[in-house]
Amino acid sequence: MSDKTPIRLNVNGKDYDIAVEPRRNLADALREDCGLTGTHLGCEHGVCGACTILVEDRPVRACLMFAVQAQGKPIRTIEGLAQGEELHPMQQAFCDNHGLQCGFCTPGFLMLAVGALEAEPDMSDEDLRGVLSSNLCRCTGYQNILKAVRAAARQMRGTQA
Numbered sequence: 001m002s003d004k005t006p007i008r009l010n011v012n013g014k015d016y017d018i019a020v021e022p023r024r025n026l027a028d029a030l031r032e033d034c035g036l037t038g039t040h041l042g043c044e045h046g047v048c049g050a051c052t053i054l055v056e057d058r059p060v061r062a063c064l065m066f067a068v069q070a071q072g073k074p075i076r077t078i079e080g081l082a083q084g085e086e087l088h089p090m091q092q093a094f095c096d097n098h099g100l101q102c103g104f105c106t107p108g109f110l111m112l113a114v115g116a117l118e119a120e121p122d123m124s125d126e127d128l129r130g131v132l133s134s135n136l137c138r139c140t141g142y143q144n145i146l147k148a149v150r151a152a153a154r155q156m157r158g159t160q161a
């Protein structure tokens with residue numbers, strides 16, 4: 001008898017019917033059962049933020065959530081950010097401001113920043129720094145990530161100031 005439970009995940013507007021053990025975390029389910037490998041796994045303990053995605057538009061560490069808990073909740077991952085060939089302003093800003101090097105942490109930073117700024121477009125710079133401080137990057141020194149997110153924030157607000 002299978003100890004897997006059939007569940008349906010809605011990711012980037014598309015339904016995925018998969019079967020998972022109750023203990024399977026959402027990051028593994030996205031990567032291995034849905035084939036969406038853009039969500040990265042680093043520490044698997046909720047520390048690094050590499051696995052950050054949006055669940056009901058809020059940033060969530062996918063390694064800390066069971067896949068079964070995400071049923072019926074809209075999930076957004078890095079694969080859903082670009083619209084066809086057009087990058088999301090946050091992606092474009094990371095390119096323009098050299099906000100990545102190896103790119104391992106990048107999907108997590110992008111989803112974290114998009115989720116935070118969608119919820120609070122006029123977030124203060126201090127609060128923005130506080131939000132970003134929850135994710136780790138071993139390459140960039142953070143300055144260019146911050147620069148990129150500030151630039152994207154202006155773009156998302158429709159201002160260039």
Ligand code: FES
Pocket residue numbers: 040041042043044045046047048049050051052061062063064
């Ligand atoms: S892999 Fe989830 S927080 Fe590090």
Ligand code: FES
Pocket residue numbers: 099100101102103104105106136137138139140
């Ligand atoms: S760009 Fe390499 S870990 Fe952030």
